[in-house]
Amino acid sequence: MIRGIDNNGSHYIAWEQSGGFKRAWVQHRTDDQDWAGTGRYVNVTRIKTLDGGPSGNATDFPIYTNLPDQQILEAFVAAICAVTGCELRESA
Numbered sequence: 650m651i652r653g654i655d656n657n658g659s660h661y662i663a664w665e666q667s668g669g670f671k672r673a674w675v676q677h678r679t680d681d682q683d684w685a686g687t688g689r690y691v692n693v694t695r696i697k698t699l700d701g702g703p704s705g706n707a708t709d710f711p712i713y714t715n716l717p718d719q720q721i722l723e724a725f726v727a728a729i730c731a732v733t734g735c736e737l738r739e740s741a
């Protein structure tokens with residue numbers, strides 16, 4: 650698992666799952682793209698490599714809390730891994 654900030658200034662977490670890789674990030678939206686009216690969304694998609702950028706169509710989840718982006722991501726990734734049985738390991 651790696652954490653970082655992408656070129657758009659969004660916090661992200663990338664992790665390995667069943668031989669593939671996933672990436673989740675928090676996206677801030679305004680105007681017509683803010684379909685839930687929350688201003689923030691967790692996006693998740695597959696990626697080709699652990700340190701690569703998104704390579705699939707992202708699924709978005711509106712955020713209805715004021716928790717910081719990093720805390721949202723940690724909870725989201727931990728929950729996904731717990732539900733799917735994926736072991737979550739830190740990368741060196």
